[in-house]
Amino acid sequence: MATAAKTQPTDASVEDFLAAATPARRRLDGEALARIFGEVTGASPVMWGPSIVGYGQYRYVSPVNTRTTGIWPKTGFSPRKTALSIYGLKDLPEGAALLPDLGTYTEGAGCVYVKKLEDIDEAVLRRLIAIAFSRGDD
Numbered sequence: 001m002a003t004a005a006k007t008q009p010t011d012a013s014v015e016d017f018l019a020a021a022t023p024a025r026r027r028l029d030g031e032a033l034a035r036i037f038g039e040v041t042g043a044s045p046v047m048w049g050p051s052i053v054g055y056g057q058y059r060y061v062s063p064v065n066t067r068t069t070g071i072w073p074k075t076g077f078s079p080r081k082t083a084l085s086i087y088g089l090k091d092l093p094e095g096a097a098l099l100p101d102l103g104t105y106t107e108g109a110g111c112v113y114v115k116k117l118e119d120i121d122e123a124v125l126r127r128l129i130a131i132a133f134s135r136g137d138d
Contacts, residue, residue: 007049008071014045014053021079029117030079033086036122037077040129051078052087055129059137075132083113086125088132095131098124 018034021027034045034053041055048054054073062068075088089112090096099105099112103120106113114120 007052009054009057010047010049012047012050014047017047017051017053018079022081025116026079026081026084029084030077032117033077033079033084036126037075037129040126041075041133043133045076046073048073048076051080052076052085053078054087056133056135058135061138074135075129083115084117085111085113087111088135089128092131092135095128098128098131102128 014034018027018030021030030053037043037053037055038045043055045053045055046057052073054076056074057071058074060070060072073087075086077087078085083106085108087110088095089102090099090107091110101121101124102112103124104115105120
């Protein structure tokens with residue numbers, strides 16, 4: 001029996017989520033990211049779980065356990081209190097190769113953490129988003 005991720009798309013309002021982000025800098029950076037992601041992907045944002053703004057989706061199979069499958073956003077972000085979490089930027093080889101040009105960031109297992117948007121190169125971010133959005137199903 002296959003298992004799926006707990007985080008799924010919801011009908012929650014992206015605008016309401018971003019408007020409630022704190023501190024104020026995170027809210028403003030989140031709204032700016034929403035504009036950038038929308039321009040690059042041409043997709044409408046969807047809330048994934050209570051805290052991820054996602055664009056597009058793909059079907060995945062876990063490399064650790066092939067019985068674990070599901071859907072996940074191709075790319076997205078979350079304006080968390082301590083940093084902006086950006087998803088999908090390093091999932092494809094082309095994105096991983098370009099990532100060092102982004103600017104000041106740290107990495108988590110599945111995302112890139114940015115303290116503030118002015119710390120990164122927007123043109124590189126746009127290219128990384130486009131690469132991530134090109135991802136197909138596993």
